[in-house]
Amino acid sequence: MWPGGWLSSSLALDDILAYQRDFWERAILFWDTLRQRADNMIAHERAGKPPLLDFDYELIVDARRFQRPVNYALVRITRYGDKCLEDCLDPAKHPVMIVDPRAGHGPGIGGFKRESEVGIAMHEGYPVYFVVFYPEPSPRQTMADVLHTLRRFVEEVSRRHEGQPPVLYGNCQAGWAIAILAADCHGLVGPAVLNGSPLSYWAGESGVNPARVSGGLLGGAWLTHLASDLGNGRFDGAWLVQNFEHLKPEGVWEKYAHLFSHPDKERERFLEFERWWNGFYFLSREEMLAIVENLFIGNSLEQGKLRICPHCFVDLRRIHNPLVIFASYGDNITPPHQALGWIPTVYASTDDLKRAGQRIVYLINPHVGHLGIFVSASVARLEHRAILDSLNKIETLPPGLYEMKIDNPTGDPDCKHDAYSVRFEERRVEDLKFPENRAAFRRVAEVSTQLDALYSATLGKWIEATATPLTAQWLEWLHPMRVSRYALAREFNPWLRAWAPIAASVARDRHALSDANLIKVREVETFDAVRDLITQARELRDRGYEFWFEALYGRAVTAEPAPINPPTPTISEPACGRTA
Secondary structure (H helix, E strand, C coil): CCHHHCCCCCCCHHHHHHHHHHHHHHHHHHHHHHHHHHHHHHHHHHCCCCCCCCCEEEEEEEHHHCCCCCCEEEEEEEEECCEEHHHHCCCCCCCEEEECCCCCCCCCCCCCCCCCHHHHHHHCCCCEEEEEECCCCCCCCCHHHHHHHHHHHHHHHHHHCCCCCCEEEEECCHHHHHHHHHHHCCCCCCCEEEECCCCCCCCCCCCCCCHHHHHHHCCCCHHHHHHHHHCCCEEECHHHHHHHHHHCHHHHHHHHHHHHHCHHHHHHHHHHHHHHHCCCCEEEHHHHHHHHHHHHHCCCCCCCCCEEECCEECCHHHCCCCEEEEEECCCCCCCHHHHHCCHHHHCCCHHHHHHCCCEEEEEEECCCCCCHHHHCHHHHHHHHHHHHHHHHHHHHCCCEEEEEEEECCCCCCCCCHHHCEEEEEEECHHHCCCCECHHHHHHHHHHHHHHHHHHHHCHHHHHHHHCCHHHHHHHHHCCHHHHHHHCCCCCCCHHHHHHHHHHHHHHHCCCCCCCCCHHHHHHHHHHHHHHHHHHHHHHHHHHHHHHHHHHHHCCCECCCCCCCCCCCCCCCCCCCCCCC
């Protein structure tokens, strides 16, 4: 008997030796995959970090040439698989304009594989435009500059389609930009689809969504200001990606454990995703501070206090085109609380929403994670296809709040159109009740303002005066997210040049064991036990976050509905009125 009864004594020596051989082969292939990831990362950076779209496209508008330059561009998708645009285009359908988030990564998550938002829209006959951005922001680029640029892109798409307003797709952090466009570009845009997009940044469930309290525990926006100053006016997106990984560390463990268990079939999928995940982009100090102060800390958007121009604020009540909100209970970055919590803040009641003439439709997935909303092939083939198929019906719905239900008896996301059906069940604004702790978050905003002012008046002046492009570059290269990858690149570890041919030889003559092998089953159980241990530690950490947040800023209210008093409209002119 093995120690602790881990394995049966009847296990043959041949089985043990076969497992050992398979283990070492998998170890070689695993580390070679990480070596390839690092080499791909360096090659991608040397190529200028181009958009990772799995589709041919042509450049339509380059905003870097605007009078106020912005590092954005509008491209038109020209080929779907082996078909040109003209082969699959339905001229009667509105154009679709997809905007990816600037959350540390580069553009492409909405279309970096065939079965994606871009692919489904093309397959359904929609003309597709994609908003890309470049690794470096234009000097002193602001949030207002970006919004005015997006407006010009919308105008260009509409002009190319005889005045038809485009359907706007906003992924994650791009959702708030789309919401602002919809609020202040009445008649210019069509239905807006917000995928995993936070508009109510203070909402969330205690112990489940810890990201919303992290800003308060760190003292607010001053650390963002510090990182931007050290970067010589640029905020390194690697910090945002690192925060994502720290948010759910068991997911990181599971990713590597799954690669180790199945390096033969997981290698290409892993490398494809990591090429996007590790393509770190920069934001300007001005726009990053505006995002953190106004959205993450101040939650100004849903309150009608987000200032775009000197005399104009954003009021979400000005949105009159239909909104489709796609969220998931499995998303701990943008939970349904943050995707929907703004509705009872902006609209006092269901009758108020109807009097405003607005139609809001929401679709909730029960389990998919944040990235799955954008990259899951099954989600693209069912939910995103169903959303596009239903846009005409949504536009004809009476004003009100609806939940979109997809009845799919087969359970197959590849089912034909007549195999699933979509229905819209009317809901009440008054029933959108989420845990609230607004008083505490207002105190966070006050503390953030005070600490940032103190930093700006003291340490910030010294850092801004001494930071140089050279020091910023050194800090960029020394960032933990880069060092941990670069360490396995052949250019940094010459001995790894010998690893690739060894791995290739192993791949040619693999002796893979079945997943049903007893020892391999125990290996997977061990990996799962480690994952569970990390999960427990993370849950303990998250409870600690909540405890200290409440100790510092006040106890949360757990059973009260969101405030339903609408903000007083303060917009004197459309926020998109200025030309870029």
